Amino acid sequence: MTIPRLTDAHPAWLPPEALRAVGSRRVLVLADESALAQTVRAEVADACERHGGTVAAPGGEFDLVLALSAGSLPPVAEAMKGQEIGDEGFVLGRRDGVTAVLADDPAGLLYGFFQVVRLGEEAFGADRPAEAHRPALRRRMLDHWDNLDVHPVMGQVERGYSGGSIFWRNGSARADLTRVRAYGRLLAASGVNAVAINNVNVHATEARLLTDRLGEVAAIAAELRPYGIRVHLSVNFASPIALGGLDSADPLEEGVPEWWAATTKRVYETIPDFGGYVVKADSEGQPGPFAYGRDHADGANMLADALAPHGGVVFWRAFVYDHRQDWRDRSTDRARAAHDHFAPLDGRFRDNAIVQVKYGPMDFQTREPVSPVIAAMPNTRLAVELQVTQEYTGQQRHVCYLGPLWSEVLGFRFWGHGERTVADVATKGGLIAVSNVGDDPYWTGHPLAQANLYAFGRLAWSPGLDPAALLDEWIGLTFPGGSEVVRETLHTMMDGSWHTYERYTAPLGVGFMVRPGHHYGPDVDGYEYTPWGTYHFADRDGVGVDRTRATGTGYTGQYPAPWSEVYESLTECPDELLLFFHHVPYSHVLQSGTTVVQHIYDTHFAGAEEAAGIRAAWEKVEGEVDAALHARVRERLDEQVRSAREWRDQVNTYFLRKSGVPDEHGRRIY
C-alpha cells in the first residue's frame, strides 16, 4: 500500500502540509493486518517521512497512538475503553501529552486518523476528554453519472462540469487509476464510504460492466478498497434481455430472478466486498417493472434477493414521474409523482432494498420543499439523495456553497418541533449525492466547489454539523498556513453564496427558469410549454403553481401536519416557497412586507450585486493563494458576474413586461 502522490492534480483538502501535525510526531499504530489498518500504517509512515516524525515501535515513546480496542493497549488508550464505539466509530482523547484514537474496527481507526489530521496542532495541545465519534448514517455514498464513452448530448459525465471521468476513458477503465486511489483517500478523509461508478442512465456499453466487463469494475474497486470505499454499479433493469439473452426482464417470471442471482454471484466472486446496485427504473425512458405490470417493490426485491446472500444492497431510486406530460393538463403534478408511486408500497421492500429519494419532489432545484416521500415510508429503508454536482446551482462556474441547503434539508422536521429530522429518517438508508468530480486538475472545475464535496461527506457522517464550521474546516485543510485574510475572504464569498444564487435566479421557490437541456443560465419560459411537468404559469396577473388541497393539485396533502397546514395556507407558507405552493397575483404581499413583483426585482438586483461583491472579494487574496488557483477562480467569477447580470435582467424584464408594474426604486429594467 502506497499513498498516492499526484503531480497533475490539486491535492484538495489533503495537501502535504495538512498532515504536518501528525507527520512531525512519534506515532504508534496498534492494529491487525487488515487492509484498512495497513492504510493507516502507510498514511502514518508517509506523513512522518515528509515531516520528520517517526513511526513508534510498541514499547517505545509516542505522541499519538492509534489502536484497535481488541489488542493490548497502552494506559492512555486502555483508559478510554468502556465507551461504546461501534462500526466505523472511534474514541479520541488526549492525556499526559499523548493523543489516543481507539476503534473497534480498522475503518474506525482510519476515520480517527483523519480526525487527528483535521484537528492538526490542536490534537496535540491541551488535554481533551475521550469523545466518541460515530457516523450517524451507515451509508454515505457518491453516485457518479459517468459514461464510459463521451455521450453525444450529455458528454462523458452526465451533468458533469469538471472534465472527463476519473474512472473511464475512451470506452473503458483508465489504465492508470492512481487518481481513483487519491479520490478514495479524499473521500475517506471526508467520511464517504461508498461510490457508484457509472451513470444511472445505463447505456448499452455501461450495462456490460455487470458481466463481461466486470474486470474493469474490480480494478477500480481495488483502488478504493484501501480507503474503505465500497463500489456499486448502476444496472439496467432490462439486463436479462440485453445481456442474458432472455425474452423478458419480468421480475416474477421464471428465469429472470435466477439470472440476476447467478450474475450477482459472479460479481461477488470477483469483488467480494462489492456494495450493490443502483437502479433508475421506469424513469425518463429507463426500463423498469411497469412494462410487465409489476410495481417497484417487485423490481427492487428481485435485485435485493440476488444481493442478500452476499451482503449487498440495492438502491432503488424513487425519481419516477411522467416526463411526457401535456403542459395543457393542470391536474397532473410532477411534484406528486414519487409519493403517488412509492408511499403505497411502504413495507413491501426487503430489508436490503433501499429506496433512494431526491431531497425535493422535483429535481435538485435551488429551493424546493423537502420531499414528502421521506415522511411517508416508515417501514422502508430510505436514503436521501442530494446533488453535489451543481446542475441547477451554477454548474461549478458559480460559487454556490451548498452546505447550508443540505443542512436545512437534513434538519427539517416533518412532524414539527422536537420530532425526528430528515437525517433521523435517513439513518436506516443513508445519504447519497451525485458527485461533482471529474478529471479536471482541480477535481471539481471550480476550485471552491471542492468545499461542497467535503461538506457532503462530513454532513453524511454528522448531519448536525454547522455548515459554516465545516467550511472553516475545509479552508484550514485546503489552504494550510493561509492568512486570516484568506479565511475571512472565503467565508465572505461562500457562507451566503447559496442564498445569493437563489436571489438572482428563480424566485420564491418557483424553479426551472433555466435553459432547457443544459440547464445553465436563464430562460423564464424555457420549460413552460414542455412535457417535463415544470411550469410557473406566469400570466399578466400573477405567477406560481397552486398545489393546495383547496383549489390546486392537492400536493400539500402529501405532508403530515403541521406542514400540510402551513404549506396550504397562503399566509403561513414560507416566503421562499410561496410560488411552489400557490399561484398569487403580483401584488400579493409577502410576509417580508413587499409585493411578489417587487420582491422579484429587489432580490434580482441584490443577487447580482452580491455576485459582483464575491468577485471583488477574491481580489483581496491575490498573492495569498496559489497563483494558478487564483486565476482559475477569477475566471469563473467573471462568468458568474456576467451570468448573474443576465439572470437579473432577463427575469426582471420578463416580469416587468408581463406585470407592467414598475420597480419602486426606478432601477433600470430593459
Place this chain on the structure above:
Amino acid sequence: MTIPRLTDAHPAWLPPEALRAVGSRRVLVLADESALAQTVRAEVADACERHGGTVAAPGGEFDLVLALSAGSLPPVAEAMKGQEIGDEGFVLGRRDGVTAVLADDPAGLLYGFFQVVRLGEEAFGADRPAEAHRPALRRRMLDHWDNLDVHPVMGQVERGYSGGSIFWRNGSARADLTRVRAYGRLLAASGVNAVAINNVNVHATEARLLTDRLGEVAAIAAELRPYGIRVHLSVNFASPIALGGLDSADPLEEGVPEWWAATTKRVYETIPDFGGYVVKADSEGQPGPFAYGRDHADGANMLADALAPHGGVVFWRAFVYDHRQDWRDRSTDRARAAHDHFAPLDGRFRDNAIVQVKYGPMDFQTREPVSPVIAAMPNTRLAVELQVTQEYTGQQRHVCYLGPLWSEVLGFRFWGHGERTVADVATKGGLIAVSNVGDDPYWTGHPLAQANLYAFGRLAWSPGLDPAALLDEWIGLTFPGGSEVVRETLHTMMDGSWHTYERYTAPLGVGFMVRPGHHYGPDVDGYEYTPWGTYHFADRDGVGVDRTRATGTGYTGQYPAPWSEVYESLTECPDELLLFFHHVPYSHVLQSGTTVVQHIYDTHFAGAEEAAGIRAAWEKVEGEVDAALHARVRERLDEQVRSAREWRDQVNTYFLRKSGVPDEHGRRIY
C-alpha cells in the same frame, strides 16, 4: 455514359414511366461527341430500350429529332432556325408529325430533351409553333451544407432533414457515387446547373477538399459533369493559414493572393470545369477579412482574381451580422446588417465576384420582407439565396410547398409597378438555394418535399412560372398514370400549404418563435433574450419590432420608394409583415379588420385545422399511390397535425396570458 438506375431510392420526378412518351418513339439525335450530347444519346437509348422505341439513324424516319444547330438539319429543324437561342437554350416545335428540338450547344439539347419528357404525349400531339426556351438566370445552383463527418451538434448535413449526405460518408467521398449521378440527372431535368458540395461552415477536414483531398471533389464532379452540373466548393477564408502554413490570410498581404492563385490553379488542373468558390466570411464565427481590417470586397476580389484566369466565380455571402448582440440594446437591428455592410461596397466587386444575398434580411423565416440589399447594389452581380431545406418551415416533417413563397420573392418589385423584379436583378448573379437532399430513400425525407426541389430548379430557369402549374408538372412526372384524384388531392394539400404553415406558426411576419438550436416547434420566447438579434418584444400591451425611421431602428430607410414609405406607414404596411416593421398594441386593427390579438387566435385555430384537413385529404389517395410512399407521408402528416396543434396552443396561450384578451369566439385557450 450509362443512365443511373437506382434500386434503393425513389425515382422522384424521373420514374421510367415519365419517359414513356419519348421512349416509345423513333428518335433521331444529331449532335457532336461532347459529353452532354453523349448524355442525350444515352438518355434516348435508355428510354427507347425501356419503352420499345428506336434510336433513328440519320436518313431514316423519326418522330422526334434533337439537333445542334451547327450541323446539317432535316427540314423540320431547319425551318426553326433563325430564332435566337443562346447558351443552354433550345427551340421546340412540331410540324408534319415530327417534333423537333434545336439548340446551339449540347446543354440546350439536354434541357430540350427534358422539356419533351415533361410534355409527355403532349409533345407528340397537335402541331406547335417553334418556341424558344432560354434560362432567365445563367447560374442556377444548389448549396449543400454537408459535412464529411457527422457533426456532434449539426449532424452530417447542417439543417438536413433527409438522412446523411449523398456525397460523403465516414469522413470521405462515398465509394459508390451512383446516387450522385442520379441526383445530377434530376437536377438537369429541373434546370439546375451548379452545386456546392460542402457546408459553408467549413470545418478543418472539409477545408482540405481544396488541397490534398481534391481527388474526392474530382470524383464527384465526374458524376455530375454528364448532366451539365458544375461543382463548387465552400472554402475557409483562413485556408492560407490552416492549409498553406502562412502566418496570415490578409487579402492584401504578399503571399496570400499568391497562395490562392496557385491553389486555384491546381484545382483547375484537376477539374477543368470547376465552378468556383462559396464563402461565408466574418459570419457566425467563420473567419474573414475583418480580422485584418479589410472589407468584404477586398476578400472577395482576392478569390475572384485567383479564379478569373480559369473562368470560375466566387459566391460571397452577404449573411453578415453581429451574432453576439446584447438583447438589451434596442438600437442594433440585425435586419439592417447586410445592407449596412454591403451597400457601401457596391461597384467594388470584380465581375466574377457574385454577392449572394438571402432573400430576406433575417434568416429564411416563413415570412420576411425581401432583403433591401438586392435593390442596393446596381453595380454588383447579385445572386439571391433561397432555402429549399425546410429549416424554419417544418423540416420536411410538415407539408410546406414553397413555390408560392419563392414566386412572391422573385416577382417583388422594389421600385414599384412596372419596374424590375428581384428575378431581373438576379439575372446577373443567379438563384441559389440550400438543398433539401440527403441519402434518405425519398431523397428529401418527406416525399412531397421533392416538389420544392423541383420547383426551385424550374423557377431558377423561368422565375415567372406559376407555382401551381409547376406543382402540376411535378405531380404529372412523379405520379405518372395517377388518377385525377391524386392530382386534385395533392393540389388541395400543397397549393396553400405555405400559408397554412404561416398561420399556425409565427404571426404577422414576426418570425423566430422557434426552439433555439434545432429550430423545430414553437418557443415564443426562445430567442427573445439571446444574442442572436431575433426579438419580438411582446409585453402585456403589444408586440412587434419598430423598424421605422420615425421611432425605430430606421430599417425602412434601406428600401427605395415606394416601399420605404409603405413599410414605414402603420396603415399601409401589409398585414403579413406588420410586426416585422411595427410594434403595435394587441388592440391594433389590421387592414383585414380584426385586431392583432384576435388575428393571432384566428389564424392559429385556422392553421391547425387546415393541417388536420391536409392529413385527412391524404387518406383519399390510399391505394392510388405506392403503399410505402403513402405510409411515409402519413407518418409525417401525423406529426404535422400534432405539431400544428402544439404551435396553436403555445402561441395562443402565450398571447392570452400576456394580453389578457379573451378569444372573441370563446374557443379553448389553455
